[in-house]
Amino acid sequence: QVNLVESGGGSVQAGDSLRLSCAVSGGTFSAFAVGWFRQAPGKEREFVAQITASGLTTYYEDFAKGRFSISRDNAQNTVYLQMDSLKPDDTAVYYCAARQTYSAGRYYYPTSYNSWGQGAQVTVSS
Numbered sequence: 001q002v003n004l005v006e007s008g009g010g011s012v013q014a015g016d017s018l019r020l021s022c023a024v025s026g027g028t029f030s031a032f033a034v035g036w037f038r039q040a041p042g043k044e045r046e047f048v049a050q051i052t053a054s055g056l057t058t059y060y061e062d063f064a065k066g067r068f069s070i071s072r073d074n075a076q077n078t079v080y081l082q083m084d085s086l087k088p089d090d091t092a093v094y095y096c097a098a099r100q101t102y103s104a105g106r107y108y109y110p111t112s113y114n115s116w117g118q119g120a121q122v123t124v125s126s
Contacts, residue, residue: 002027002115004096009120012086020081020120022096029077033099033107036070036081038092038122045095045110051079052104059106063089086124093119 008020022034035050049070050059058070069082079096097113107113 002032002098002100004098004115004117006094006096006117006120009094009122011123011125014087014124014126016086016124017082017084018086018122020083020094020096020122022079022081022117024077024079024098027098027100030074031100031102033101033103034070034072034079035097035099035107035113036079036094037097037110038090038094039119040092043092047108047110048094049081050107053102054104057104059108083122086122088124088126091122091124093121095119 003025005023031053033052036048037045038048039045047061048064049068051070051072055072067085072079096117098115099107099113
């Protein structure tokens, strides 16, 4: 059983930065593609970013390009989402998700992932 635990959420001001962490256990971490999603109140869960199992390829939704950066540390079994220049529209619960695959493809839809964390709240005030 694969378990994912997010941490690093919080309340910040517009323009601030946060780094979310996603600790993965219960599987071969280097075999997982990991994605970040977010869900704001009343809205559907949306793709934010993804990193492939190799760590060589990353994907970002348009709103995240240039502001967010996804990375992974295979020694720590952890994936990070660095978020800079935060905006009030970034307020949401952020989830990490894992899919066991060595493919370099993009997995854009939540249904593409098998395991999910419990979520971390990010609140950005103006």
